[in-house]
Amino acid sequence: MALIVQKYGGTSVGSVERIEHVAQKVIQYRNQGHEVVVVVSAMSGETNRLIALAKQAQSEPDPRELDVLIATGEQVTIALLCMAIKQRGQDARSYTGAQVRILTDSAFNKARIVKIDEEHMRADLAAGRIVVVAGFQGMDEHRNITTLGRGGSDTTAVALAAALKADECQIYTDVDGVYTTDPRVVPEARRLERITFEEMLEMASLGSKVLQIRSVEFAGKYNVPLRVLSSFQEGNGTLITYEVEGMEEPLISGIAFNQDEAKLTIQGVPDQPGVAYRILGPIGESNIEVDMIIQNVAADGLTTDFTFTVHRNDYDKALRLLQQVAETLGAKSVSGDTKIAKISLVGVGMRSHAGIASTMFKTLADEGINIRMISTSEIKISVVVDEKYQELAVRALHSAFELEKDPNNK
């Protein structure tokens, strides 16, 4: 008998029929003798409907009142799911975030969980009940309703699993696991049986939108085994855990890619201490997040070229700021490019293997793809290429590293 926390997203509870399907799945687990805590999102479309109402009422909706409003979305789902479970003869009890209670800070719309009282849930589990909790929400110390921000239901599930010391936290989505890369780009992409937290963080932040980054961080921090599964198909999904000693790690777990970023370069900057700060300081102060940063000494040995990437939405703003900086610093020129793609190989296995980078660069060269930027960490290598080469690069790399093959049967 295990204690399992399950989370079902908006699509999985998008109608009463789907909620009934979730009720059946939950009861299956319960009937196998497990203790089950279920976290649910708002029915798909509901949060957007409420936000639209809010914007009609106030041009910039008040953050506190917005949380009061959208917290109703999950409250509807928990009640309906409990009813559907009871209709099928099992006992269940619903909890809003405030009722649990999930104590958060007071940062409306993006609150962070501070503490969770598990005693009520434990009592219900001990009495044989299925516990159903509203995801995405909590309350602060002044009894204000708060929300964790979009996608925060994953975080609720992981936090509950940590508080309850659950054996597994299962995240049900509309995909059946984490793949070596996006199957829409590489049809041979393979579902991973398992992946480490670190790899998952790199995959997630690089564009594989299966799980919310914060929930993975949280799960890693509290060592909660996390499993991604499909609510619509049977299967084991992908288990996200810490590396197990002696486990044979595949060299590369997956390839992430995105076209969310734009690249900016400032050329001919006098090469002197503090120059990076003087360039990136104004960018950071404007709340623009910088991803990759590369600095090269120029041919003359006196000036340097400095390149970085930002989100495409911030490109225009960042370019204006950089032009001001260039004037102040007496730099030669400023240039930029929004038509780029970033492609990353991710794998804890590459830590102990040389030659990954050179295989990657050779593969891209063989396809005639020019690399614009390179950055590396212990478990990933990222390159920036022209946007138009993205699919070609991903397919070539997937094949070169034989990711379609199960590493245990290679």
Next chain:
Amino acid sequence: MALIVQKYGGTSVGSVERIEHVAQKVIQYRNQGHEVVVVVSAMSGETNRLIALAKQAQSEPDPRELDVLIATGEQVTIALLCMAIKQRGQDARSYTGAQVRILTDSAFNKARIVKIDEEHMRADLAAGRIVVVAGFQGMDEHRNITTLGRGGSDTTAVALAAALKADECQIYTDVDGVYTTDPRVVPEARRLERITFEEMLEMASLGSKVLQIRSVEFAGKYNVPLRVLSSFQEGNGTLITYEVEGMEEPLISGIAFNQDEAKLTIQGVPDQPGVAYRILGPIGESNIEVDMIIQNVAADGLTTDFTFTVHRNDYDKALRLLQQVAETLGAKSVSGDTKIAKISLVGVGMRSHAGIASTMFKTLADEGINIRMISTSEIKISVVVDEKYQELAVRALHSAFELEKDPNNK
């Protein structure tokens, strides 16, 4: 400067446009220097939508979960109203029933208020904020969400007014006050400037559906001046208060009527002690409410006829029970009639005036209307007539007692 509690029902907050209109009205009062607490219902249609979802999920929705579900209706409205108020430059803060907190017993779907914490609201009012509270809901001592049952938002408003010792509790509806009778039947019906709690209770329970009975009882008990107004038109509405010493009371305040009841008669019952109990006991045990009761000694002096009215929905059930009782008692026969109307004259003024009843009976006789049952209390006289005579009777009585004329200008 006064402290005013205002309540807006579902139609008054049926869309964001209407909520904006409410925001304007509330701000008007605030700008006149009043402290304002606003109680709102769910947007019209919302509660029914949620109940339909519940019935899809569970054939007989679990009472606890049903309250979790439908309490979201008012929660949406409070948030939107606060936003609309803030959009117009005034400060406001919303409270769910649980947040206030409005402590109730644990009778889900029909909870009763036990206690109200006013300290948070007082602090907000002192800070110049408009306080917006979700009607119809509360929480029990175990943090369960409860609802007061349909129409309970009126009760919330009155209870808050009592707790805050408000100067007036204003109930905004889609009618502009309490009328001498239904204007759809008598176009000359006149809006009453004021009416007493007792009269209002008689009017409400007899079919003038302006206010929830419970809220009037509550207001009377705590002596909260209650005013019914229209959210769509300007005007003073009708003030409901205790009789003021020396106030010139009109003879009759109004005429209530309904066709909700059915009449049952058991004939030829042996006239012996305890017979009323033996007849009505089984009815009461089946949770059927009895309204009018009349017992006559029959011509033979040995047996009695016994007539009473029940709600039409309970008629078939009551008839079956009565037939069993008749057999046990050896009564002669059982008969019934569903095609009846009950018409009541209501007025505290009739306490000190003789002749009201005879004027009433004469008026009906002049119109050829046969009276089937009569019952009287200190401030009302009710008659049962054939359903088809209802409108004629109401019009004739309205005219006979000159209710279309303002008693102060007669």
